[in-house]
Amino acid sequence: MGLGDFKDRLQDLGREHGDKVEQGLDAAAEKAKEKFGHEDQIDQAAQKGKEFLGDSKPEPGQQ
Template sequence: MGLLHNLKARLNPARDKVSDLAQQHGDKIDQGLDRAAKAADEKTGGKHSDRIESGTGKAKHAMDRLAHKPGPGAGDDTFTPPEGPPPTS
């Protein structure tokens, strides 16, 4: 077995544990992210609201992926073209 294969085999139980915890406590984690975002927004006087909101959304998306929850646009990472005729320019 190669080094990478050994490493993956050893990390799988940890990944499964993190996934289980994310499933069990996802709502609490989301609430904590919202509170942290609100506190950061207040501390910066709203100057960076868009960046804070974007970062919070990315963190929540990452948590959903860890918990294996399908979210908006979830599924496989393959491109599916929209139905209908192609747009004209």
């Protein structure tokens, strides 16, 4: 399995189980914010993860 295949598989899983993926990313982001602070950066990273997996659309004003 190449890197491209791995990426495709992750995106497929994100589309199939989007609600679970979003919950997991949100929970991980909250724990990271509690431990490290940097709320804005962590929120941006979580949003990018959701976008990568095809779980959600970019928020207005974000790319």
